[in-house]
Each structure stands twice: as structure tokens, then as C-alpha cells.
Amino acid sequence: MGIQTTRYDGGGPAFAHPEPLGVVATGLVRSFGTVHAVEAIDFTARPGEVTALIGPNGSGKTTLLLMLASLLAPDAGSIRICGIDPVADPRGVRAQLGWMPDTLGVWEELTVHEILAMMGRLYGASKASAAARADELLGIVKLAEFASRPARVLSRGQQQRLSLARALVHDPQVLLLDEPASGLDPGARIDLRNLLRDLADRGRTVVVSSHVLVELDEMADRAVFIAAGRSVSELTVDDAGARQRRYSIQSTDPAALAAELSAAGVQASVADGQRRKPTVVRLESETAAAELLRRLVLAGVPVTAFGPSAGALEESYVSSVGPAATDQAGGTR
Amino acid sequence: MSATMVQRKPGLGFLAGVGTVFRMETRQRLRTRGWYILLVVWFVVIGLVAALAAYATGAWAPDDGAGYVAGSGIGQVMFELVIAFVLFFGLLVAPALSANTVSGDRSAGTLAVLQNTLLTPGQILAGKWLAAWVSSLAFLVVSLPMVVWAMTYGDVYLPAVPVFLLMTAVEFGIVCAIGVGVSARAGRTLFAVVSTYLLVALLALGTAIAYGLSFQLVEEQVTVSAQIWPDDPWSKVQYNDAGEAVDGQGEVIKDQDAYFTQIQEEADSYTIDPNAYVCGPDTYQASIFHTERITWLLAANPFVVIADAVPTRASSGPPTGSGIMNALSQGVRGSQAGLPGQAPCQDGKKQDVAVSADAGTDGAPLWPLGLLVQLCLAALLLLLGRRRLRTPVRRLPRGTRIA
């Protein structure tokens, strides 16, 4: 059976299976000697959705993904990937699963096309279909012109894209990506976002760990926050948007802005940490934000910028993982 | 559609997986310049060894009867020297070719990617081993011209050539298996390479050292006496205290020179029968060594395996040159035969074990045992390596990450 037969034509996946599809992990525990990397993680990712995995450095994201990718056995807890237990049947899981590690590993002397074609063959594809799939993927990740270069000469971002293509080589049902956007230029990030959205829309289960929360805001349907090896909260991005959050306002006349804000009874502060020193207000909902903006404009305050001061996920990150971690979240933006 | 989904089963045949790993490995190797440099260096060194052998055995002397004579054994000597050096250099090169395979992938971060495909640990190991073995065989192929050169002298024992090539290939395969096994087991490439070298040294040198040191353990003090061949004209000669030959009555023979010349003539027409000896009356203490009890220590030595396995011309044939591998084989089989050669006369009695003129060809071959020991070692290391490659990983060695 080759890649063609594993290709999925985009029909509804859920009703074809009695078992829950996607990724379901409950009560995961994993320690390395005395280091408790994962202490208690429940994790669910549904088909047709992009699930973001968010947490500070060392919180156990990579460890969790390794367990989901059937490479690391959990000390306790259970995992189902497309209904299959990776501990009992790792090969069954691997046929369905694409994993992109956070460390870049390439076979330096092989060419980009060879790497993809060989990988396809390692998933059981025939020579011809593996080569065709490699060509297709090189087009998708925009590496076609590098097809016959040795992987050694690729730049970091190009290696990252190759690694992504490699994870997609057998058109897996479940895609686990460990910090796929790091090292990518803005254009490539947009491509990545579109690609992942597209895969999700075709019924794949996509799990992305990343520190670039703005990025996730735009593509993730759901976010799982983990901190110190525990899953601390799970929410949909729509929920996150409906929460109380901060807005920053800029005006060419800060005095008029301050006067109007206090007249409206809104608590305001000036953000010192940022270059343009915007005024920051805390608002209950998007409706309240629209109302305030209308009031400011009607009052003749020259507003040049009005918007959420941070992405919805960043706000949630601060509230779930704790303010101590904000530096890391902000630092990668 | 749902049917194809439910029945989706991993579909990677064993050989297909091994073949792909093999291709990935060999392609990478074929593209590194170092490998070619190594091949050229190898060719030059083996070529020099062969040339030196040809020079030392007089093959280059003018063909005036004193120097090279066709069939006088030069080719055989050279052939065996080339064997020894090909094996020696092979033992140096094969660990380097094999011990970085799995551990190199591990440090490059590509091993986890391979493990995440449908490959089984056995397929990874088999593919890597095959690639290492085939690339070490390239070194054997490069040495073929020297073997052919030796064969041009016309006296190389032809049945020995294919056996030599086969056994060397087998030995390379075993060393590569050891290297790949250690490499899968080890965390770091350097550690894997050094460990493989140590294991190979254990086989090649350690066995010899152990054999040497064990001599003490098998030493025995016995009373021995001289061997006398009564029919040998020289043994009939009697001497007085002054060292002069005397006749039956104790009278000094007048013309000593003429007497010795006559004896010499008699001796020339006498062919010695090695078993027609008697034990002399004078006894003395001597150490004998039961080498037959410790010869097995040498069995796993790659040089012994090859020397012992490669057939030599039957010793009854016309005398021809024999090189170091033949000497090694003879030595080992003599050691295996043990005592009879060492003390033919013990306690004034003739030992009843027949002593042939050429003890070397009598012993049972030792190489099957050696090969078995080596195969067991390689299999053990591969098994240990395979356990380390199994996923999902339960116990991770300290200080390592999967990715």
C-alpha cells in the first residue's frame, strides 16, 4: 500500500470510526530520572481542528509530543492516536502520524528530493509514487528549486520547511509539529498557516506547539496550555476572544485622550515597556471596545490606533500560565 | 472510502525497508570524499606491501637461476602477506565505517526520524550493517590487483584464493556487525568507535596475549630423554671424551675425515622415518606445555580464523614456499596437537601418539569454533543495540534526548 492509498479525500472522518479519532491522551506522566517533565497532562486534539500547544520553556511540550509520536513511552496514562495505542502498536500509529521534531536533523549528503523520496519509501510507497509525492511536497513548501541540492547547504528556514515536508510525506491523518514556525520568514509563516488550516479543513488533526502566540491566534481553533508538566487549561480561540482583555490606544493628542477616558470612567495606564508608549485600557468585551472607540471618535479625540494590546492567546497565556512567564511569550514575538 | 481507512495497515516489507536504509547510507558514503581518499591510501599501502614482498622474496632479481624461479614459492609468500595485510587494515577500517552509523544518526538528529517511520529496529540495523559491510568490501575489491599480481608468479595454491576472499569478507562482515551493534548501543559516536576498536583489539591481540599468559597454567614438569634413531648412520657414531670418533672397541679411528665422509654418504642415502626412534638412556627434567588445552583461546582471532580456513597445498607435494598465514596455521594446529611433538620420550618410554613429520595438518580445524565465537559476539551486540532502538522508549539513558 502506498501513499496514494493513504491519501484522504476530505470526507467526514468522524462517523467512519467508532473510536474517537484525532489525539486523545489522558493522565500522562513521564519523568527522566528525577526530572518530572510531564506530571499530569490531559490532551485532546480533534480532527478538522488546529490545536495549539502552549507553555513556557521546559514545561513539557516536546516531551508530550514525543509520547504522542510513539517515540517515548509514558510512565502512566493512556494515548490514542486515531484510536490506536502507540505503546501497543507503534507501527500502526506511525502509518497515520506525521511528526516534525523541534531539532532539525537532515541527512547532510542526500539531496532534498532524495530525502523526501526515501522517506516516502520508508512508509511503504512505491518508488514512482514516492518520487511524485516528493515533487508535490517540494512545490507545497516552496523548495522546488532546491530539489537537487544537498540538504547540508540549506538555510535554517529551508531545513525547517524540508522537515515539514518530511512530516507530510505519507499524508498523515494526525500531524504533530514541534515549533514549526521558528526560523521561518514572514512569508513562509503565512504559507505554513494556510497549509495547516487547509489540512485541518480536510479533516486532519493538527497539533502545533509554538511560542509565537499571534501566529497561533490566527490559525488555531483550540489551545491547550501546559505549565510545569501539567495541563492547566484548554479553551477555544473564540472563547479567548470573548474574555476581558486589554486594548491599546494611540492618539496624536494624549492629553485629550486621557481626559475623555477619565470622563468615560475607564481605567487607563501608559505602557512604559513599549517604544510608542500607548495608553492601555482594560475592557470587558469586544462590544465594550466598539462602544469606547465610537465615543472617542465622536468626542473628537484624534485616535491613530485602537486595538487589542495582545493576541487573545497571549492574554489567556498570561492568565493561565502566570505573569512570570510573560517575558518568554513576549520575547519571541 | 471508510473501508480503506479502517484497513489501513502499515505496509513496509522487511527487505524494502532494509534496502531503503541501505541506499540512504551508501549514497551518503559515496558522496563523502574521505571515503575515496581512504580507498586510495589503502590501495597504495597494500600495493607497497605487495611490492616489498616481491622484492624481499627475490622476484625482482635477474632470472639467472639464482634469483626468481617459476614455482619457487614467491607468489605464495606474497599472496599470504597480502592476505595478512588486507585483514590487518580491514580490522582498522571496518570499525570506522560501521561504528558511526547509528550513533552518527543519533547525534545528527535523524535517528528519531527514522524510528518514527514504519522501520523496525531490526531493519535499521540490518540496513546500516549491510551498508557498512558493502563499503568495507570495496576495500577488499581494491586489494584484488595485488592478489592477481601474486598469482602471476604461478605458484599460488589456487583453491586458497576464493576461500581467502570469502573468509575475509566474512570477517569484515563480523567486524561491521560488532561496530553497528556497539553504535546502536552507544550514546556518542566517539565512544562507539573506540569501543569497537577495543573489541576488535580484544579479538586480534587479546586472544594472543591470553594464549601467551595461559602457558603457565598448562606447564608440566616431566622426565624426558633424547630421541635416537638407531638406523640413522650418524647415531651409530661413538665418541670418546676428547670428542673423537671411536670404533666398537673404543679405538680412535685413524682417518677421522674419511670416516665422517663415509658416514655422510650413508646418511645421504638414508631417509629418516620419524617414528622409528627409540628413547636414549640419559634422562633429564624438562617443562612441557599442554597447549592443546589453551589453543581454543586463539580460535576467535581473525588472523587465526583466516589462516586456518584457507587451504594449503598438501605437504606431501613438492616443496613450495609458504608464507606467514601458512606458518600461523601450522603453528596453531601444532599447538592444538599439544604434547607429542614436545616430549617424544617421557620417563624413558616412547610416547605412543604418532608424531608425523608435519603435525600441522593433523589437528581438527579450529576456525569453525572461532567463527562461531565471533558470530555470537556480533549477534549479542546487535541484540543489545536493537533493544536500545526499540520505541516507544521506556528507559532513556541519562543525559540523552530523543529529539
Ligand SMILES: Nc1ncnc2c1ncn2[C@@H]1O[C@H](COP(=O)(O)OP(=O)(O)OP(=O)(O)O)[C@@H](O)[C@H]1O
Ligand atoms: N531526556 C531527558 N532527560 C532529562 N530531562 C529531560 C529530558 N527531556 C526533557 N527533560 C526535561 O523535561 C522538561 C521538559 O522538557 P521539554 O523538552 O518537554 O520542554 P518544552 O516544553 O518542549 O520546552 P521548549 O519550549 O524550550 O521547547 C525540561 O525541564 C527538560 O529539561
Ligand SMILES: [Mg+2]
Ligand atoms: Mg520543546
